[in-house]
Amino acid sequence: MTDLGALLAKATLLVPACVAALLALFPDDRLTARLNSLGALVTFLASTGLFFVRPAAGPFLIVDDVNVVFIVLTTFVGFTTSVFSASYIAHELEQGRLTPVYLRFYHAMYQTLMFAMNLALLANNVGLMWVAVELATLTTVLMVGIYRTPAALEAAWKYFILGSVGIALALFGTILVYLAARSVVGEGLDAMAWNVLVKRASAFDPALLNLAFVFLLLGYGTKVGLAPLHAWLPDAHAEGPTPISAVLSGLLLNVALFAVLRFKMVMAANPGALAPGPLMVTLGLISVLFAAFMLYRRHDIKRMFAYSSIEHMGIITFAFGMGGPIANFAGLLHMTFHSLTKSAIFFSVGHIAQVKGTQAMAEIRGLTVSHPVLGWGLVLGVITIVGLPPMGIFMSEFLIITSTFARQPVLAVALALGLLVALGALLLRLNGLAFGEPRGSSARTEASFVPMFAHLSLVLAAGIYLPPALVSWFQYVAGLLG
């Protein structure tokens, strides 16, 4: 059983790595896109197997309750994004925004990114996780700059600098965690393994853990996009190819937050350590309020949804900072729903940008009239992301606010204010985008709508009925998070 589990876990890692190597060598563009999707599909299937069989925890890899759903979610969104990307990139190639050489590079980097994210989720070793997150950052940096326009280069450079600084801080935090563990566990790989750390954390030196967590929160928090460390996020989303924006928002932010969560679990196990809650709550609330107000002044559609990502990451961080079973449960739900919804939105935005030939919102009007499927898809997506019922995000936001209100009414009010402001901004913009007189070109969309609607229907279904198995799993993990 565990051998099969080990095989599946390794497959989740090896398949993307091998496909990446293959894709770097293959010259034909249509085949590379298909191979990309195929590889993503195989990875997804392998990871679903991990639901049923799990390998024993090794010094380097672990599959436990905390990361198994995230692995499946990541590989699923990776697969659907690769399907979207296949048709989208073909169109970009036709338009001449990308050359075939860069296409190979793009696909190889995509699979490398999948590999890195899977490794970060599956890693049992703190240092290995750090290496994986760094690799993910680097691949996305290269992909953001792929169009090689001045704006794209600026965005990629900013992302590189800020991301690297964040990673450097995170590494220092990692070293401090190792130091704290070493005096209790002894030297060697055990002092860096998650399962060992959580088990023995109560004996660690609290002061060292405090300092470590500050560095880790700042470091990985930069990658999550929490204000005031968010400066790279809007540009990176706006200037990179749309599949990359979808993967960034939907997956990479989640992976970084997952790293923070792991460390939060370690901190929670130590009673003398500083409560990580208030820090996370502060950063989360600042992000929500800041992003909500920034949504009003945006002119570029991708940038606007990038700020929406900042806002939602803020909500999730806030939820985990508040702690307690309900808030943690809601946070986990929100991570999943946001991942699916935001990537769906970016799929539709990608279609829109291709059809209209521009990302400026002033040029895009009346989508439901000129492109009904696309327009209504966008409407559905935005309704989901602002948290209107019956979509899933409504439930998670509702749970967060009620559980916060029971403990800290003022914070709940502030959070609700932020959510309402964001709702207003997005609906206002949606009105302009989707309804009214059509403006801009009326070309037909070339890419596939299936991924977008697949995601949205999942969120809708989960909003109405969440399977009990999933509920109990989330509740169990919420309890672990403390």
Next chain:
Amino acid sequence: MDRLVLDVAHLFAGGLVLVSFLLLYQDRMFGLLNTFALHALVVSLSVAWQAYIQLAPHLYITAAIALVVKAIIIPVALHRIIVRLGIHRTIETVVGIGQTMLAGIALVALSILVMLPITAEAGTLAREDLAFSLSVILLGLLMMISRRNAVSQVIGFMSIENGLILAATAAKGMPLVVEISVAFSILIALIVIGIFLFRIRERFDTVDVHALERFRGEQL
């Protein structure tokens, strides 16, 4: 611990902080590159000494990597890039050098005050090295903030990495992952530097990030 052993380690770690200050003081590009080579040299000497004291032979590899890649290859490569691209040879700073140095001293004092009490349980050597490595990291961050030129920002980032190497070797017994991450960082830094500086050069006349700001997209 033997007095001489401690003194030598202290010499290298303190010397690294000193060279970080020298990096802050530079106002010419080539001088900056040479000082960075010295920085990498001191780090590799420090790591080699740690390898000797801790009887951890795998750290010699780290020292060799730091020496070859960061003290030799990267400065030479950057030297060629600067010459070929005609990058500005003087480094513009955001505030004057005096204020930068004062801020640097404040950061060193801060990091010493923060790190020393926390690491009370670790050995003398580890405590010193950790305090100094945090100083080097913070000084590298200061350098990144207070410079306008992309090359000097990248060098600031590489000095942060050197500080991290020092910290990682001070944490005695950290597993092989350290070498992997170190080699990784070096390799990728080299690649990306090359790619980015080249690409930036294709579009602009300078590698001054101020010129990049014209393309900032929407202002905040």
Next chain:
Amino acid sequence: MALILDVLVQFVQLALVLSLAPLLTGYIRKVKSHLLRRRGPSVLQPYRDLFKLLRKEVVLAENASWVFRVAPYIVFATMLIAAALVPTFATGLVFSPAADLIAIVALLGSARFALALAGLDVGTSFGGIGSSREMMIASLAEPAMLMIVFTLSLLAGSTQLSSVSAFLHGPEVGLRVSLAMALVGLIMVAIAENARIPVDNPATHLELTMIHEAMILEYSGRHLAVIEAAASLKLLLYLSLIGCVFVPWGVATAGQGFGAFAVGLIAYIVKLAVGGFLLAVFETVTAKMRVFRVSDFLGAALMLGFLAALLLFVSQSV
């Protein structure tokens, strides 16, 4: 009897310092000339200059106040005391309890203060330039000096020069990067304080480049002689300070007898010769800095002092 002998030894040191100072200046000039392939003036020339000036008439400006007339003597007196306190061939002499590093810094500060006032006194513009530049240098050099003093006294556990010298001579010092930094900082401060290249050119006649010379531009006769002697004493003081703290080998301790004193004296003269030679070489190979760069230069010395103290603090706290 022993007390009288000790006091006598102390006065011998004072006389030694006073008589060696012009010789040191002449020696440095000679070395510089040889490096420039000139024969240069004789090493005894400064003595001749001093005697010549002593015999000349003093020419005072009409609006010179008593400050102008008194300042040279204040400068000379403080400088002589300071130079006499720094151990040369022996530590632990009779006045050594008063030979506190901070006291020496204070004495030097008083001398500088008097000279700056004198430069301002007559109301000429060059005097004003010189005084303001001198004060700018002092505002950086003095904190740097104090940080270096702080470093040394952190190590030795006392600010008294004899104790510092004895400690650094002893075995407990070990290999210390802070000491190296303090040495470099002290050398930088010494160069700035003594108005040497690269901070100031002692042989310049271009008034706009002067710092020290500008302040004494109006002086003549015996006043000028006294001030020149004081400047030589200052150079000797700094060299002796560097020698007794950082190169303490050969220094005798009080009570060791005349044999040890003789050895100490020879060692001292060797140190002066080597120091003077190195200074002359350094001055020949370096160019003078522009005045606004002097603050960077001294800022670096200040940073070195800070850093040395911080590193020492770290190693003593663990």
